[in-house]
Amino acid sequence: MDISVIIPTYNGEKTIERAINSIINQEGDYNIEVLICDDCSEDKTVKIAQELGAIVLKNKIHTGGPNTGRNLGIKKARGKYVAFLDQDDEWLKNKLQNQIKELENGYDFIYSSSITRQE
16 A cells, blocks of 8 residues: 545535545556545445545544544554545645655655635
8 A cells, every 4th residue: 555545524425525536536656545534424424435435434432523533544544655635625636646756755744735716
């Protein structure tokens, strides 16, 4: 596994498909696992994620925030690299390719800024 992408989520049925598709559509030849860390969603978030091939990890109780999910995802991640994505965000198609290139050139940690778009 090259990359584990962790998405903490709660009731994200309106945005989770777009987020996961932005991972699936990344440029480059990587083995990517998508870990959805669900905080007891009451909508169709889990079903949508599973239909898109994501691995769903569920909190036993609602924690009210993304940090428990991120920590759970880190514990279960199998990738050489770990990336985080929020349920209501999406990546540009070359994000991972650009960041992996820099990591392989010797950087230990990569972060990126954002592009904000309102619909």
